[in-house]
Amino acid sequence: MQKIKNINQGDLLTFRATDNKYKVLLCTSTNKVKNPHSFSFAVLTYDRLEKPTISNILESEFFGIGNTKTDFIKFSDKELNKMWSIHPEIEPYFLGSYSLIIWRKDFMKFRHNFEAIGNLKIVDNLDKIGRSGMNASGWNTLNQFFVDNYNLILKDRGQKAFKLKSILID
Numbered sequence: 001m002q003k004i005k006n007i008n009q010g011d012l013l014t015f016r017a018t019d020n021k022y023k024v025l026l027c028t029s030t031n032k033v034k035n036p037h038s039f040s041f042a043v044l045t046y047d048r049l050e051k052p053t054i055s056n057i058l059e060s061e062f063f064g065i066g067n068t069k070t071d072f073i074k075f076s077d078k079e080l081n082k083m084w085s086i087h088p089e090i091e092p093y094f095l096g097s098y099s100l101i102i103w104r105k106d107f108m109k110f111r112h113n114f115e116a117i118g119n120l121k122i123v124d125n126l127d128k129i130g131r132s133g134m135n136a137s138g139w140n141t142l143n144q145f146f147v148d149n150y151n152l153i154l155k156d157r158g159q160k161a162f163k164l165k166s167i168l169i170d
Contacts, residue, residue, distance in 0.1 A: 004111045007039050009124075012117040014052050017146045021047050024057055024117070026164075028097050028126040037104035040127040041136075042097035043150065045161055054118050061161035063154045064097040064130050066090030073125045079169065086166040095167060096129025098159045100145075106137035113139060121169040132157060 004013070011027040025041035042062040046052050069092050075083070084091040127133065136142045145153075151161075 040099040063159040066093040097126040099127040099133030100136040110139035
């Protein structure tokens, strides 16, 4: 497995948690301008014994929220129409993702547990619209989060599962 040296928006990272199932994170944004550098990841619903591929990741969902419509963050009409055609229940609102925030200096300590799967072209500002997240900068914290019924925890925090395809740019 090749060491991950750089992470960009849209990168898909997988790891095997202590339950021996693979989990997948989608990088929604990076902060590489000011120290400390950080990455925001969306939590995907992939939870299988088989190593993920791009095609089965595309069938998964991400946790987030259909949030307020704002003039501060803009989506193109094409991006909005795609969101709303796949999830008409959120119109006229925007989709945002729940964020796991990992500081780069911490990620470098446990990056050997991850494998890069590929990159998807996704809409910008998902983490900003989502308005919710947690610090997941420790390997034990991240691993425990995924093993301890994360889907129930996120639902308790008002998050819902949305189709990953709804935030892809064609």
